Amino acid sequence: MKKIYFILFALLYVSVFSQTLGSRLEKKTLALGEVGLFRIKISNLQGKDVISAPQNELLPFHFEEIKDSISNRPDFYERVIEFAIFEEGKYTIPALDFNIGGQLYHTIPYEVEVINTAQKGDEINDIMKNKEVKLDVKDYWELYKWYILGVLILLALIFIIYYLVRYAKRRKNLPAVMTNQTLKDLENLKKKKFIENGDYRSFYVELIDISRNFITKQYKIPADVLLTDDLIDVMKTNNTISPENEKIVEDIFLRGDLVKFAKTFPDQLTMQTDFNDIKTFVKRSSKDLEAEQLRTGV
Incomplete structure (x- = not known):
């Protein structure tokens, strides 16, 4: 119990x-x-x-x-x-x-x-119908303003770069700029003392190269590719270079060819005179261009 x-x-x-x-x-x-x-x-x-x-x-x-x-x-x-x-x-x-x-x-x-309770062919309905919203100009601006501003800034940069490059090229080819650059090249040639050392061949090679480059850019004459005789003919028919300057170029270029092929041996006085004449020609080139502008009416 x-x-x-x-x-x-x-x-x-x-x-x-x-x-x-x-x-x-x-x-x-x-x-x-x-x-x-x-x-x-x-x-x-x-x-x-x-x-x-x-x-x-x-x-x-x-x-x-x-x-x-x-x-x-x-x-x-x-x-x-x-x-x-x-x-x-x-x-x-x-x-x-x-x-x-x-x-x-x-x-x-x-x-x-x-x-999965869904059957093939069942219609699927949205819980809520889509609403149509009308957008005005202000709404589109808010949506796309940064894209528009970005494109405008990019176009502005391209425009500025284009004109800066174009201005730099034009400035580089201005007669005064080309004259000053050639005068500097001539001074650098003088510092090499080819005249004092009697190295007439090196002197005339560089002097004529500087002159050809100057004529090509300043007068728009293809002096850098023309033979001396052809260049003289072009200068005389072109009438861009004054007769005084043509005479300087013709004499010095012909003498340079003779020196190049060892057919003549200029002395220091001749080399110094040719150097001074080319320098004078470069300085007077602006007058040739002014005369050409008056003649063509540009």
């Missing part, structure tokens, strides 16, 4: 003083993206702490947790999880661990099947 009382007392103690862990899955078959509901309840806590996985981390990977709410009172614990799965197949909610007052408890596992 005492044994019966003891057993009944033990059962009553367990039912009164032990915790009850329960779980429930609302639906075991879900459509793709359908929201499912999973509940865990613990009763008769008697103020004990409940420890489980953090919020939104209780369910496995494929379960997209939408909402995870926990209600924890001294005698009752409830956790409600709303979830969705976006791939077809069968998925398992395993036995989940809950630590209650230092003791480990487990929920029962569940299997969830996810199916």
